[in-house]
Amino acid sequence: MPEALVALEQTHVPHLRGRWFPARGPARSRLIAALAVAVFFAVWQLIGSSKSVQVIFISSPERVIQAGILQVRSGQLWVDLRSTALTYLIGLGLSIGIGIPLGILIGWYRPLEAVLDPYIAALMAAPRIVFFPLIIIWIGTGLPSIVLVVVLMCVFDVLVNTATGVRQLDTSLIRAARSFGASDRQIFTTLALPGAVPSILTGLRLAAGAGLIGVVVGELWIGQSGLGVMMTTAGQRLRAADIYFGVFILITVGLALTSSLERLERHFQRWETRRS
Amino acid sequence: MRAVALSRDRAISAASVVGLLVAWQALASAHLLPALWISSPGDVIGAAGRLVGQGELAQDIVVSTRTYFIGMAWVLAVGLPLGVIVGWYDDLRAAAWPFVSALNAVPRVALFPLFVLGLGIGVRSIEAMVFFSALLPVVLNTASGVTQLDPALLRLARSFGASDRQVFRTIALPSALPLTLAGLRLATGRGLIGLVVGELWVGQSGLGYLVASAGQRFATAELLVGALCVTAAGVAIIQGLRGLERRFEAWRPAHA
Numbered sequence: 001m002p003e004a005l006v007a008l009e010q011t012h013v014p015h016l017r018g019r020w021f022p023a024r025g026p027a028r029s030r031l032i033a034a035l036a037v038a039v040f041f042a043v044w045q046l047i048g049s050s051k052s053v054q055v056i057f058i059s060s061p062e063r064v065i066q067a068g069i070l071q072v073r074s075g076q077l078w079v080d081l082r083s084t085a086l087t088y089l090i091g092l093g094l095s096i097g098i099g100i101p102l103g104i105l106i107g108w109y110r111p112l113e114a115v116l117d118p119y120i121a122a123l124m125a126a127p128r129i130v131f132f133p134l135i136i137i138w139i140g141t142g143l144p145s146i147v148l149v150v151v152l153m154c155v156f157d158v159l160v161n162t163a164t165g166v167r168q169l170d171t172s173l174i175r176a177a178r179s180f181g182a183s184d185r186q187i188f189t190t191l192a193l194p195g196a197v198p199s200i201l202t203g204l205r206l207a208a209g210a211g212l213i214g215v216v217v218g219e220l221w222i223g224q225s226g227l228g229v230m231m232t233t234a235g236q237r238l239r240a241a242d243i244y245f246g247v248f249i250l251i252t253v254g255l256a257l258t259s260s261l262e263r264l265e266r267h268f269q270r271w272e273t274r275r276s
Numbered sequence: 277m278r279a280v281a282l283s284r285d286r287a288i289s290a291a292s293v294v295g296l297l298v299a300w301q302a303l304a305s306a307h308l309l310p311a312l313w314i315s316s317p318g319d320v321i322g323a324a325g326r327l328v329g330q331g332e333l334a335q336d337i338v339v340s341t342r343t344y345f346i347g348m349a350w351v352l353a354v355g356l357p358l359g360v361i362v363g364w365y366d367d368l369r370a371a372a373w374p375f376v377s378a379l380n381a382v383p384r385v386a387l388f389p390l391f392v393l394g395l396g397i398g399v400r401s402i403e404a405m406v407f408f409s410a411l412l413p414v415v416l417n418t419a420s421g422v423t424q425l426d427p428a429l430l431r432l433a434r435s436f437g438a439s440d441r442q443v444f445r446t447i448a449l450p451s452a453l454p455l456t457l458a459g460l461r462l463a464t465g466r467g468l469i470g471l472v473v474g475e476l477w478v479g480q481s482g483l484g485y486l487v488a489s490a491g492q493r494f495a496t497a498e499l500l501v502g503a504l505c506v507t508a509a510g511v512a513i514i515q516g517l518r519g520l521e522r523r524f525e526a527w528r529p530a531h532a
Binding site for chain 2: 113213228
């Protein structure tokens with residue numbers, strides 16, 4: 001794309017200039033971002049409300065807001081949100097409960113890692129969602145199936161990152177602890193666990209995203225209540241506005257989730273560098 | 277010492293796989309495991325033979341492969357130029373940022389009902405699903421590869437009168453490529469998830485459809501054949517791209 005690389009100097013010469021428009025820096029970026037979003041919604045509203053465009057899936061911001069108000073007033077949104085959040089959190093909790101201990105064991109005992117590695121490596125590379133129909137054969141189409149899909153989607157991220165964190169521990173520290181007569185338990189609680197925390201949190205952040213895929217797919221496919229179900233039924237009834245509303249809710253939840261987990265991760269990364 | 281430990285690990289891994297298969301078959305033959313639940317290696321091989329003989333498996337693989345590669349071709353055609361442009365122009369990056377982070381935060385599968393509404397129940401929706409699932413890692417990694425170019429190198433090339441094309445070929449491309457390839461590796465996995473979700477849900481053929489329809493008929497052996505094919509494809513694609521990445525990683529230091 002040589003066109004994209006037009007004169008280097010141009011990147012420093014602002015095209016937009018004015019007293020109110022900052023020439024560079026984060027203020028300019030924020031302003032441009034806000035403008036872009038405003039333009040996007042304005043264009044969407046224009047296209048959506050014009051008589052000449054009669055495409056169902058385009059909808060319009062106005063209709064999405066109306067759909068949202070309706071869902072909030074009827075209380076349906078809270079029912080859906082609660083159901084989805086519950087399924088998601090149970091699945092994520094189970095993944096943490098299984099993934100962290102198993103990951104520690106795998107990171108600590110090399111033979112165990114060798115035994116389990118072929119399966120973990122294959123399942124990490126595979127789109128694990130393909131085993132969803134098997135889960136339905138096992139435990140039916142109820143809530144436990146969706147929880148298990150969430151676990152299937154996120155347990156490996158927790159497990160693998162925990163194992164990596166434990167494996168990368170500073171061996172000289174462990175040797176030092178040994179020579180001062182530290183017990184396994186002491187080494188574990190004072191060295192292994194704190195040292196692995198940053199890596200575990202990375203796994204948790206990845207798992208949070210993967211689990212969200214799991215809960216949405218599970219609900220889209222076999223759910224009886226929740227955001228995914230709301231969106232499927234809206235699709236069947238050709239109500240695009242409801243789907244967009246669901247997407248915006250999920251964007252909000254996803255942004256809140258990832259940004260808070262990222263903050264947590266950064267916090268503990270700082271903590272790690274201070275210690276070592 | 278290290279090599280010995282490594283080969284011992286490999287031996288343990290191989291023994292683990294063989295052991296699992298033998299135990300699985302033995303338990304199933306002794307009727308200690310319900311066949312409906314997990315079938316048995318023999319049944320899976322039998323089902324695979326049947327599906328291959330009828331030509332069904334080959335057809336499903338062809339359909340899935342075609343859908344996947346069309347979606348991924350769009351990812352490359354749109355994602356690479358977009359990544360380069362967004363990485364190069366600060367203002368465009370600022371404008372794209374809210375949309376990219378919004379799309380990054382939402383599980384892309386949530387957009388699926390929209391695709392079905394817009395593109396109908398069929399292969400177009402699944403291609404769109406592959407495209408949107410895989411697009412972002414390519415854009416984001418290419419953009420950060422371009423953003424992280426060494427400005428000193430650029431200035432140097434400029435002062436020796438390098439043209440835009442030369443700068444692109446000798447500096448921008450080589451130093452952005454490793455990150456782009458890493459993004460591509462992420463994207464292949466995401467795209468595969470998109471493909472499978474799409475085919476499970478609205479497919480009329482393809483491996484995802486094979487798995488879903490086998491599930492509805494409680495044909496566990498067939499289901500496992502499909503699922504194992506998808507798993508093998510995932511492993512093969514990722515291994516292939518890792519090899520490619522290592523190759524380009526190797527010649528990076530010469531430029532950077």
